[in-house]
Amino acid sequence: MNGPEGWDRYDPREPGGPHDGQGPGGPQGPGSGGPSRSGGRPRIPSPRTAAEDSGPLPDAAPPAAPGVRTDAADTADTTTTADTANAADRPPDAAPEPPPHRVLKSLLGAWALAACSAEETAAVEAHLTDCAACADEALRLRDAVGLLHPADPLDLDPLLRSRVLEGCLGRRPARIPVPEWAAPYDAETAKLDALLSDMGEAEWRAPVRLRWFEGERPAERRTTVAGVIGHLMAVDGLVATALGLADPLGAAAPHGPAGPADRTEACWQAMADGRSPHATRNPWRDQSHTLIRTVSFAGLGVAELAVPYGPVRLPLRDSLLDRAFECWVHAGDIAEAVDYPYEPPVAGHLHQMVDLAARLLPAVLAGRRRAGLATPPRCLVEAGAPGRTLHLEVEGTGGGHWYIALDSPAALGTPDRTVAHIALDSIEFCQLAAGHVPPQEAAAGQHGEQDAIRDVLFATASLSRL
Secondary structure, three states: OOOOOOOOOOOOOOOOOOOOOOOOOOOOOHHHOOOOOOOOOOOOOOOOHHHHHHHHOOOOOOOOOOOOOHHHHHHHHHHHHHHHHHHHHHOOOOOOOOOOOOHHHHHHHHOOOOOOOOHHHHHHHHHHHHOOHHHHHHHHHHHHHOOOOOOOOOOOOHHHHHHHHHHHHHHHOOOOOOOHHHHHHHHHHHHHHHHOOOHHHHHHHOEEEEEEOOOOEEEEEEHHHHHHHHHHHHHHHHHHHHHOOOOOOOOHHHOOOOOOHHHHHHHHHHHOOOOOOOHHHHHHHHHHHHHHHHHHHHHHHHHOOOOEOOEEEHHHHHOOOHHHHHEEEEEEHHHHHHHOOOOOOOHHHHHHHHHHHHHHHHHHHHHHOOOOOOOOOOOOOOOEEEEEEEEEEEOOOOOOOEEEOOOOOOOEEEEEEEEEEEEEEEHHHHHHHHHOOHHHHOOEEEOHHHHHHHHHHHHHHOOOOO
């Protein structure tokens, strides 16, 4: 049969079988080109029987009784004993030969960079104890590695923008330059805008703690990143309206004269209408650009323009320094809330901010004295005459020396009439002026009249506000 039910079996002795020369593989079979069997069909071998069809497997050998050793175990013990005896008779293996001098010398550079494997490091260090030439070369390579440029951080240098602009303006000066007293505001708003550009929706809702000093105690207010930008925009609006620009609060602006706190509350109420948190960024940025452009075109003619801050009025040049200082301080509050580093202003801008705070101290002292928060004056003098003086020494970047009149804002502070001396770091002084450091905790070197020192430290903290 040639169907699947049964295959034609062959007999090895039958002609045409695999061992027959006449079969397909034989010399006379079809495979050799010889004549094939006449009238016969090719025989197909039957399939092999499966292993499962060959009957049950033999039973396993019964386990040996305890204490009875099998022949296999005896053989294994005999082999192990023989191997142990042969190993004891063999001499110990010799230590591997160290790499040649040429190879070890080629590894000195990688060793100096700590790029060798543990085996290579051990081989090189063992070689250095025996080869003076390689030891000298390794020492020079290690010193050279210390001169390599360290890895730069991924964050851009905060001074990069200033350097690029300085280089560009050096080659092609601006046709309408930014006034020197407006440059700190321009720089700090640009830095804050760069920080805001990297923030996501969730970070705009991050809680921010605003701190300042009122009277004799610290105060604070909780808001969000969006609330801080709204606060900056609302207070910048005082400068904008003084220049004749549109009020950023629009219809939400309070009626009549209003200070920074009232305008901030009005802005926060207007922001509670469900608008997107980052929707305040573009209006604030556009307003800051408009302010810089306006004062640049106006030039020195607007430097003394009065800007009202509630009961206080400042010239425009001091107002923009004040706005630059507050922009830096609140940018630091935002950076702290989102866990991001933030750099202080450059030395020249920081010096202008410290100078503004020092110039305001005599008037603040007089105001605190009228409120009963400072000691009475000891020696009143005519306006412009030398009076009792405190020497304020601000150290570090942007620092300097200032002489503060103690008894009257119209008096002249001079080194000859100094009765007290305070020395503190520039950043510490700015944090004190921002209300972030309590006066009694300020890290200041002190010498002289303690009442005068206390009055000046508390007056510096009173410069802060919401």
